[in-house]
Amino acid sequence: MKDSTITSGPKRVTTRVIAAMKQEGAKIACLTAYDFLTARLLDQVGVDLILVGDSLGMVFQGHKTTLPVTLDEMIYHSKAVVRGVERAMVIVDMPFMSYQAHPEEGFRNAGRVMKETGAGGVKFEGGERIADLVYRTTRAGIPVMAHLGLTPQSIHQFGGYQPRGVTAGEARAILKDAKMLQEAGAFAVVLEKIPAKLAAQLTRSLKIPTIGIGAGVRCDGQVLVVSDMLGLYEDFQPRFVRRYATLAETIRESVKRYVKDVKGENFPSRNESYG
Secondary structure (H helix, E strand, O other), X not given: OOOHHHHOOOOOOOHHHHHHHHHHOOOEEEEEOOOHHHHHHHHHOOOOEEEEOOOHHHHOOOOOOOOOOOHHHHHXXXXXXXXXXXXXXXXXXXXXXXXXXXXXXXHHHHHHHHHHHOOOEEEEEEOHHHHHHHHHHHHOOOOEEEEEEOOHHHHHHHOOOOOOOOOXXXXXXXXXXXXXXXXXXXXXXXXXXXXXXXXXXXXXXXXXXXXXXXXXXOOOXXXXXXHHHOOOOOOOOOOOOXXXXXXXXXXXXXXXXXXHHHHOOOOOOHHHOOX
């Protein structure tokens, strides 16, 4: 039986619903997904936002960073995710170098994502430097989620995955960037790996929702990489990840039993065979 407290609510999550959730003080639950089956499961239990993250480069493709992911790959995965969703709003990460070179290129690539995937919006990393792109994209009717703090596509510039906004200068810059992106038309902003006090300040000062990842409990919502929170990706566990399962171990044990049954001629049984 489905939990009515989880599945009740709007039939379809939109930017209007997300804005209303902030006004009402209702927390926004967001997770990543990269395939049809995972997206369907997340949608069935009430996840509000599903992010097709370029994190797939690490947890799906096995790269060390998100940088190798291409626009075509993001579109491929996003199509699969959208097919599995009935209620949640699907947001697609714009991958590295799909928008950094020129706003015109970013605008056209965002349009391609919307046209080919059926997603509900796109996400850009960065602050002031992408404000014009956000303005142009939103004016064309494409919802944009912003991303500030630790932005993984700039990892080589940062020199590592250290928290951002820890100095007074960095904090002021993030505050300024967030307000510029809000004015440019972003409907929400991801705050990654910044001090909880700074995230709380941003949440209070912005009209648009904040979605935290390693940014404390005072954000309007939270996002995690699904492979991290389910215990599938074991290479490292950031401090901000809470593991709700240990599926990697469950899968290993299940496959171990299968191998044993095959080699011992215990699978398939007579009931699992025909004739």
